[in-house]
Amino acid sequence: MDSTKHTRIRLGGRSLDIVAATAPGPVSGGTSGGPLSDIRVVLAPLCGITDAVFRKICLDRGADMAVTEMISSEGLVRNSPHVRSIRGLDMAEGPLSLQIFGADPEIMGEAAAILSGLRPRFIDLNFGCPVRKIVNKNGGSAVLKNLELLGRICRRVVKESGVPVSAKIRSGWDKPTAVGVKDIARTIEDAGVSMITVHARAKSQAFSAMADWMLIKAVKDAVSIPVVGNGDVTGPNSYFEMKAMTGCDAVMIGRAAIGNPWIFEEIAAAVDGRDYTPPSFRERVEGLLCHVRSSVRDCGEPLGIVSARRIMSAYLKRLPNAREIRSKIMTCTRLGDLTTTMDGYLRQIEQESASNTHAVAGDTGMSLC
Ligand SMILES: Cc1cc2nc3c(=O)[nH]c(=O)nc-3n(C[C@H](O)[C@H](O)[C@H](O)COP(=O)(O)O)c2cc1C
Known part of the structure; x- marks a missing residue:
């Protein structure tokens, strides 16, 4: 290596x-x-x-x-x-x-x-x-x-x-x-x-x-x-x-x-030839936040958040109620605000998913970073 x-x-x-x-x-x-x-x-x-x-x-x-x-x-x-x-x-x-x-x-x-x-x-x-x-x-x-x-x-x-x-x-x-x-x-x-x-x-x-x-x-x-x-x-x-x-x-x-x-x-x-489990909602949201956190580490606030907006939208495409949450987070310029907003959103979609018998595979609780 x-x-x-x-x-x-x-x-x-x-x-x-x-x-x-x-x-x-x-x-x-x-x-x-x-x-x-x-x-x-x-x-x-x-x-x-x-x-x-x-x-x-x-x-x-x-x-x-x-x-x-x-x-x-x-x-x-x-x-x-x-x-x-x-x-x-x-x-x-x-x-x-x-x-x-x-x-x-x-x-x-x-x-x-x-x-x-x-x-x-x-x-x-x-x-x-x-x-x-x-x-x-x-x-x-x-x-x-x-x-x-x-x-x-x-x-x-x-x-x-x-x-x-x-x-x-x-x-x-x-x-x-x-x-x-x-x-x-x-x-x-x-x-x-x-x-x-x-x-x-x-x-x-x-x-x-x-x-x-x-x-x-x-x-x-x-x-x-x-x-x-x-x-x-x-x-x-x-x-x-x-x-x-x-x-x-x-x-x-x-x-x-x-x-x-x-x-x-x-x-x-x-x-x-291995089994593959797609990422849960939580993993996708964690992935988005992980990305933004690294971007903020590199560029500080608010630049790190603003420059990650395009990527945030792309992560959201694969999540429910994407349009609503996108418009909320596109105005966030602080990591704290973004994290709070995404936490609330995650709770909401997990609740909806739990009450839906056709819910997507469950949350593994895995933290990506
Ligand atoms: C936003 C964007 C930026 C790109 N920047 C580069 C680049 O800097 N250098 C390069 O060789 N190709 C660049 N490409 C082309 C991609 O590397 C790739 O060849 C193209 O997107 C086709 O692959 P895909 O269908 O998997 O996206 C860019 C494509 C896009 C959409």
């Missing part, structure tokens, strides 16, 4: 204390004994959501690895005060992959060199982001339009990084085709990248269409490095379907984990 140490990295004139792993991630390729040998399900990078708190919660609930939200290579190298994504980075959280974006091979290489000093499992390259301000600077999914640039970025990062490099792609820029996505994947593999994640939608599709898993299969057939499938996996059924349809080596889950970190336990139980 990796041990950890505090490391001070310099970003321009500023230095930053980060908890780094002392042992590097594995470097070999292939699926047995390679970089994915112990990884079945990965938490996707979700900008604005997969902060340190959320990553830790998902890793504790069975995600085998978490990818950070994208980090600007320019910001990192030029010491922008706004490189928010690396706040709270702690390699002791569990297996982490640090994702960077940018279009300049040299700067991407420099950023990879800085971050690989922290010994993450992977440096991950973002070739999927569709956001205008990023693609307008030729970053994210825009790199997919230029295979020559794609190859140069990958080669440079592989050269500069002291840990394995992975790339996360969309299936194309405009009209995704099996030929197009295979060319992209081969360019990445030829440049020495150790793993590819395929979000099976083109940039032009945003999130409008269903992910086309056959394009994940096309990549799997085209390369010999491990392939992670991504797009629309929402539980054990779709996990098994994606694995069977594409032959991918691991599966990445994004939106379905928001407010439902138990999805990782559920899939792990299904894979191992």
Whole structure:
């Protein structure tokens, strides 16, 4: 198991204390004994959501690895005060992959060199982001339009990084085709990248269409490095379907984990053939509060509560009378008020549930944090 140490990295004139792993991630390729040998399900990078708190919660609930939200290579190298994504980075959280974006091979290489000093499992390259301000600077999914640039970025990062490099792609820029996505994947593999994640939608599709898993299969057939499938996996059924349809080596889950970190336990139980008991109301409420408490520990009040609002809504989606309680807690700015409100709500739904013969599985009384 990796041990950890505090490391001070310099970003321009500023230095930053980060908890780094002392042992590097594995470097070999292939699926047995390679970089994915112990990884079945990965938490996707979700900008604005997969902060340190959320990553830790998902890793504790069975995600085998978490990818950070994208980090600007320019910001990192030029010491922008706004490189928010690396706040709270702690390699002791569990297996982490640090994702960077940018279009300049040299700067991407420099950023990879800085971050690989922290010994993450992977440096991950973002070739999927569709956001205008990023693609307008030729970053994210825009790199997919230029295979020559794609190859140069990958080669440079592989050269500069002291840990394995992975790339996360969309299936194309405009009209995704099996030929197009295979060319992209081969360019990445030829440049020495150790793993590819395929979000099976083109940039032009945003999130409008269903992910086309056959394009994940096309990549799997085209390369010999491990392939992670991504797009629309929402539980054990779709996990098994994606694995069977594409032959991918691991599966990445994004939106379905928001407010439902138990999805990782559920899939792990299904894979191992173990029984799985879904979380009770109490566990879901405890999960929500645990999340907010960690957020407040990191950012203080009221910021920690305000920044967790989106996540709170997602937790509530799976609970009764969600609309009513949501409107009450969205005005809370103090942890004490939020806890009191949620306690009252929990008592109410537990009473209703007890008097309902079709009640959801009972409360285990388990405290999550
Ligand atoms: C709010 C949000 C933020 C995202 N941020 C990133 C990001 O920083 N880097 C990245 O590679 N993908 C990002 N993605 C894409 C996801 O990682 C993932 O590829 C996509 O949501 C499809 O997977 P899913 O169907 O499991 O959600 C983001 C998606 C969403 C919805």
